Amino acid sequence: MKHFFAICLMLISSSSLWALTHEDLVEKIRLNNQDVLKAQAEYRQAKLDTSDAKGGLGPKVDLQISGTFMVNPPIGEIKITTEDLIKQGDLNGVDLSALRGRDFSYQLYEGMENTLYSFELSITQPIFTWGKITKAIKLYEKVEEIRQLQVEILLAQKECELYGHEVALYYLNQIEKLLKEQISKAERLVSISKAYEENGMILSQEVISANLQAQQLDVAIKNVQLQKDSQLRAIQRLCYDSSIDVDLDFVPDEEKIASYEKSSRNDLEAAASGEQNNNLRMLRMLCDVAAIAREIAGASVNWKPDVAFQASLGFSGQRFPLFQPEWQDKGDWHVNLSLGIRTTVWDGGKAVRDVTRKKIGEENAEIDYNNAVVQIKENVAKNYFDLQLSSSKAEYQKLMISGSELEFKQKKAEYDSGYGNEIEVLKKELEILNNKISLAQLQMDTHVAAATLDYLTSNHLLR
Structure with a gap:
């Protein structure tokens, strides 16, 4: 028998070792989340675009070879x-x-002869383009930085979502345990109430009330189980792993929450709207991209010619050059050096309007940045007050629990001494459990608000 209990204990302890931690889930998000993978692919594509733009500074080399067999x-x-x-x-x-x-x-x-060969090698090198190539390189480099930052932002966002779901799942598990305990007490209350009614000690209305309370608890626990399933599915979706179960190695850290409770709203708003906020950094980069695009459009207006040098080497004959005797004296080869100038003289004003269009885009990017700053500050203020309110309500709820526990001890003492009845004791126990459920809900709201503040301020305090 002792060996049996030892084996059970080992199985329980080993199963807890395999419970996924917050860090494990974050790594799954990094490796498996479809949105993150898509953002990483877009970043790699942006790096290729940057390489293409840099390639525009060097020469373009084209080689054309053709061979023909003539029957007649x-x-x-x-x-x-x-x-x-x-x-x-x-x-x-x-x-x-x-x-x-x-x-x-x-x-x-x-x-x-029946064969005819043609070779053409051309080299084109841009000389002067009014800075369009160098500006295009800057634009693509900036887009590459934006794509890289977008990956970091998306990871932080997904991690914040994960933390919120973990917190919800943790407290829903607690609420489920409390509800199960409440159901046990409520069933005992219904049983005793029926016995008291048969003895004429209480009215039937109290029995009906006890039954209603028990039925409400049954509905409540089913609702909690539904919420747990929803939170678990959200975690599975974030990690792209349907094998994740509710047994997670996660406990919210109350000490980290205290740092946000002690912070001032102005400090949090300043942190959220500062340079450390990745979302604002990305919007500022988008402003830079719009400015560079306007400069490129300005360099593409009428009467701004592009200058390029081209050299070409060619041969056309019935045999390969090295296999044809005295091919260099036959006049079948040529070397040409060219300097080309190309510009648009008139396009109906399209280039000028394009410059104006880019200026409007630059102004819109600046407006988007300013609106984002205002919206972030509003979100910080909302979650700050939500945090303070939930925290205050939680402290009030703790006092309610302490008061109810004192009353329970008094009722229990009266019942044990023969002066009270068990119904009053059970009602007080149900009241305590109900207050604990309310406390768990408030603590969950507090952690979610703090996690949102952490994401908005980019402090990564809770991660």
Whole structure:
């Protein structure tokens, strides 16, 4: 028997070792969360875009090779016969009539071969573009920073959501235990009330009231179980892991909550609207992107030419250059050096309007930043007051519990001495349990408000 209990104890202890911690769940979010993975992919894509933009500073090299096999070449063999020479009469004063009666031919050209090859190598190097290339590099570098920061923001947001769900699950477990204890007390109250009614000691109305209370508790515990399932599914969705269960190794740290309770609203608002806030940093970067886009549009207006240098090397012949005898003397190759200038003279005012459009975008980005600062401060103030209110209510609830426990001890003492009845004792126990449930709900609200403040201020205090 002792061995059996030892084995059970080992199983219980080993199962607790495998309970997931907050850090374990955060790592699952980092590795599995679909939104985070998408943001990481967008960051990698932004890095590629930056590399493409930097590549615009260097030359562009194009190579074109073509080979053709001609079944029937357009130029065939060329010969000259005796008859052709006689028709000319003389050749540089030499009488050719003596050739009459002689039949011979002379091959002037053996004809084209069946193959034809063409090679073209061109190099294009931008020389002057009014800064469009360098500005584009700055723009893509800034977008890359935004994408990287977006990953950090998303991770912090998901971690804050996770903490809220963990807190809710922790206190819902406590509330469920208290409700089960309440149900046990309520069932005892119903049983005793029926016995007292049969003896004429209480009215039937009190029995009905006890039954109603027991039924309400049954509804309440089902509602709590539904909420627990909802919170668990939210955690599974965040971690993208359906195997996570409710047995988490998580306990809210009350000492960390106290630091927010002691902080002033002005300090929290200043922290939330400062440079350490990643959301505002990202919006400020978006303002920079809009400004760079306006500069690029300004460099693309009419009568601002782009200058580029181009060199090309080409060969076209019936054989490869190295396999054709004296190919360099045949005139089949060429080297060209070019300097090109390109500009838009008139486009109906589109380029000018595009500059104005970019200016409006820059102004809108600044407006979005200012609105975000105001909204963040409002959220800080709301959650700060929610934290203070929930904390004050929790302290009040603790006093209520202390008072109810003193009254319970008095009722219990009276019952034990034979002066009271068990109904009053059970009612007081139910009252204490009900106050503890209210306290757990208030503590849950306090932690959620503090976690939101932590996210808004980027302090990472609760993580």
